[in-house]
Amino acid sequence: MMSVRFDLKTASFLKKEVNRMADIISGKSRFGGGASSGNKKVIRLVSEPEKNDNLDEAEIKNRVMNRRKRIAVIIVVSVAVIIAAVFALLYFMDGITYSDYSVVQSVNRDDSETASYIGYADGYVRYSNDGIAYYSKKGTSVWNQTYTMQKPQFKICGDTLAVGDINGSKIYVFDKSGNLGVIDTSLAISQIEVANQGVVAAVLEDNDANYINLYDADGTKIYTVKTSLSGDGYPLDISISPDATKLMASYLYVSGETMKTNVVFYNFSEVGQNETERVVGGFNHYDSTIVGDVHFMDENTAVAVGENIVSIYSIKEYPKLSKEITIDNEIDRVFFGSGYIGLVLKNSDSGDIYRLVVYNTGGNKVCETTFSTQYDSIVFDGKSIVMSSDTAFVLMNLKGKKLAELTMSLPIQTVIPVGRRGDYICVNSKYVQNIRLK
Numbered sequence: 001m002m003s004v005r006f007d008l009k010t011a012s013f014l015k016k017e018v019n020r021m022a023d024i025i026s027g028k029s030r031f032g033g034g035a036s037s038g039n040k041k042v043i044r045l046v047s048e049p050e051k052n053d054n055l056d057e058a059e060i061k062n063r064v065m066n067r068r069k070r071i072a073v074i075i076v077v078s079v080a081v082i083i084a085a086v087f088a089l090l091y092f093m094d095g096i097t098y099s100d101y102s103v104v105q106s107v108n109r110d111d112s113e114t115a116s117y118i119g120y121a122d123g124y125v126r127y128s129n130d131g132i133a134y135y136s137k138k139g140t141s142v143w144n145q146t147y148t149m150q151k152p153q154f155k156i157c158g159d160t161l162a163v164g165d166i167n168g169s170k171i172y173v174f175d176k177s178g179n180l181g182v183i184d185t186s187l188a189i190s191q192i193e194v195a196n197q198g199v200v201a202a203v204l205e206d207n208d209a210n211y212i213n214l215y216d217a218d219g220t221k222i223y224t225v226k227t228s229l230s231g232d233g234y235p236l237d238i239s240i241s242p243d244a245t246k247l248m249a250s251y252l253y254v255s256g257e258t259m260k261t262n263v264v265f266y267n268f269s270e271v272g273q274n275e276t277e278r279v280v281g282g283f284n285h286y287d288s289t290i291v292g293d294v295h296f297m298d299e300n301t302a303v304a305v306g307e308n309i310v311s312i313y314s315i316k317e318y319p320k321l322s323k324e325i326t327i328d329n330e331i332d333r334v335f336f337g338s339g340y341i342g343l344v345l346k347n348s349d350s351g352d353i354y355r356l357v358v359y360n361t362g363g364n365k366v367c368e369t370t371f372s373t374q375y376d377s378i379v380f381d382g383k384s385i386v387m388s389s390d391t392a393f394v395l396m397n398l399k400g401k402k403l404a405e406l407t408m409s410l411p412i413q414t415v416i417p418v419g420r421r422g423d424y425i426c427v428n429s430k431y432v433q434n435i436r437l438k
Contacts (some may be wrong), residue, residue: 099438109430119412124425129149131146146205157195158242161174163284171183171215183200183215194384196244199214199244200215208229209229214372223268232251236250248265248302248313249264263304266279267280281319292306311323311324312325342380388414391411395421405438414426423437
């Protein structure tokens, strides 16, 4: 029998090995401190797919494309949700109704009730036979100009305004900083229009002819269109484009025993240089219809409104008829807004005596509604319509829904929108008041 002899050195070695194995089995670290020790060693186990560093190029591209598609889908869905939320909010806000109003600020009127008020820039202007003044929406005076006119006519385009003496010969041109110049036409004025940069178009009357003159704000004559009653007819209405490069005019003339209307377009840019008297187009399809209103909606869109017809023209260089709308009722009033044409018609159906119809510049009907009150003023306020009479104030959206129908405490002369639905300047017999609907 063989015996095994253990010496002290061997016993010590075996004891250390047994302790080490016990540590491993119990989960204790042989580096000291156990789980609470700061001296730890982390071993990362890598899965088989990640160990493969030899992916082919096609698989890499496929993974990149899939990742990009997922990101694109997330972006599209997020944008769609945001847009839907915005439209939902706008739809909700467009239907908010008001039952009362509060006076935010009130300024005593220091003028006669013959003075007229109209919205301009970020405030309003007051004008009369004796002069004109511009005020901020808080009623602070910005500038004023005295003059003497028998019948002032007031026109605005952007931040430029002009006031002309109908049957007189003076036209004053202003911007927000004050007077830009005075034009002396020497002939009697029957109508004025103004463009953004201060160019003024004026219809002038002489004994045997009429003139449509264009002037710079300083009074310099730019161009003259001479018309005769026997040839062109009488200029009923004119409109100049905001950039002053185009002019349209409706002429009333007699053909046999019938009165007809021509709508003529002029171009004062390089396009019209080679055309006779700058005429780039004319339309005489109105037969016996009298076209009493013409209006440039923007640089390239113009509207002509006859007794029973609305014509929408596009004119980038040469005009073309883009839409014609036949009106089945008598037109009582026409008003224009930014991108919208408003018509108040006599309602032949039973019930309310008036019918309001709004079209956009594409000729599409936006809304239609009826009412019975005869309003003194009907104007667009962005995507709203403001109607007012002596004591009544009505706010309507472009779906035809009444958002407010209020009775004011004092007789209303003018209601001026100030750029945000619900806030208005109300001019009555005693005060100029800033009001807020609630």
